Amino acid sequence: MDFRDVSLTSLRVFRAVAEQGTFTAAAAELGYTQSAVSRQIASIERAAGAELLERRRDGARVTTAGRIVLQRATTVLDEIDAAARELTGLPARAGTVRVGWFPIAGAVLGPRALTALRRSDPALTVVTREAGTPALVRALRAGSLDLAVLALAPPFRPPDAESPALVLRTLTERSLCVAVPAADPLARGSFVDVADLRGRRWIAGSATAGDGLMGVWPGLDEKPEIAHTARDWLSKLHLVAAGCGLTTVPAVLATVAPAGVRVLPVRGGPREQRRVLLARLPQPLPEAAARVAAALHRAALDTDVAL
Amino acid sequence: MDFRDVSLTSLRVFRAVAEQGTFTAAAAELGYTQSAVSRQIASIERAAGAELLERRRDGARVTTAGRIVLQRATTVLDEIDAAARELTGLPARAGTVRVGWFPIAGAVLGPRALTALRRSDPALTVVTREAGTPALVRALRAGSLDLAVLALAPPFRPPDAESPALVLRTLTERSLCVAVPAADPLARGSFVDVADLRGRRWIAGSATAGDGLMGVWPGLDEKPEIAHTARDWLSKLHLVAAGCGLTTVPAVLATVAPAGVRVLPVRGGPREQRRVLLARLPQPLPEAAARVAAALHRAALDTDVAL
DNA sequence: ATGTGCTATGCGTGAACGTCATGGACTTCC
């Protein structure tokens, strides 16, 4: 069996798995069953004569041979899509930039950058997508994103150890804050002391996150009491406003917090920095994408100044 | 039906038809039946929602929509091939240049250029192919050749009217000659008068070529007597040496004509010029291909000087 | 008229690709 005999379907399936990280998720995205995905992957691996995905308990990771195929597969699939667009008479997607960002970037940074772009480059079309950092990184590597805005906690390791390494540029860096009900005594000051965070009830991001519960101030010497869990920032903020508990938030959220919520820095503990990065593949960036990257940088700077 | 649902097979078949010029020839090249080719083309046209090939009595011509698809298809198929090579551990085909030339170029110009290249750029690999001008042009457009050496007779129209137009550079230009048996009285002089060509027996290229029998001096005012037909130059020259007749040859052949044959210019009639061109697509040429092109130019110059 | 190039199409067969259902390996929670 020769790799030249692969089907476009198997390339598409492979890209989806590379992007989603698991067969099951890829199947859901494609409207297939997991079984079909498994077979397609088996088929493309047979054609390639090598293992393209390393099966792990938590999903699949692209191998070295897989990277070779992924690289080619994306340009092949993009080319097919471009042909499809050209044939239907649509103009080429030259001015469309695909950006992914982690959830909170969509609240402040994204809208600012897009507003600025709409004035400065009205011809540009930007398509955005919200996802977690691992998903964004996979999407970048799978070629379905041009740019990704990632959040990193200390230690600021690169988001993956794959090669080639992603190109990372820091957009902004700021301390983690806590969101406090305006009615709470803590809200009287302009900052919160870490000691005052003991014994409080917390609103966590998920019921059971692996390392360091998201939403709870890290490094507390007690087992925190999780009163609520919510993934959505709007929900979390309104839970705080309702006095249901505290939660950690990035400082940028101060500008968009609803009434009844104060966002305050924390003093006393080790500095809890969060770094926001713009990531891309180490390939030459299309002109349009470079403009969007620049707009994101400007928006980050403006936000820094405003705070 | 969406163009994204095309199969790689149909792309390959389409490329083959574009290159061969007929369904039947493409089928032969691919090891398919003509029936299969017809169906694959129907399938890809259904997917594209447009006619990609214009059916004519003498075969098929690529339409405007077809050019769009052909363009994309070649890069897609090349990409797949590249992936296949990478997977089998072979080095990328970065240094391989595919050159096509019309038959006579393989006798003098090609060998000279290749010998020079072997000394100057030993790392380069050149793959060559011999074919007629129309086939070469189609192969260029289908992306299966990087360079093509074409022969043009007056009036020197571009070899096809497709767009984008091919980039043409003249390698050399010289007069048509006649090959005369050394024993023939005509061979005594250093040239032949056109009047002396009347009543001679000729060795033609093919039994019945459409316009202007190849091998017979053009513009004679009588119906020429075709004594033999031969496509192969070596055969033709030896038929001449055996005194079986005359035939027209490009002047370059003088340097490689066997004993018993003299190659002489013709005086008296209108000048019969033949132009040798180097053709390529109007796309940026890979580094390696540019070197081969340069070598061909040098070889053409050297040949000019030598004569 | 007959022959020779083209391409299109009806028909039958076999392979390929989906779904469904099941199973094995492993982790997490109670």
Add this chain to the structure above:
DNA sequence: GGAAGTCCATGACGTTCACGCATAGCACAT
């Protein structure tokens, strides 16, 4: 320790699709 959850793999099955064969249609040549 057992149950329930996460992965992925695989046997059974139906349907679709792409091939070859044979034949038809068409335009042009001799």
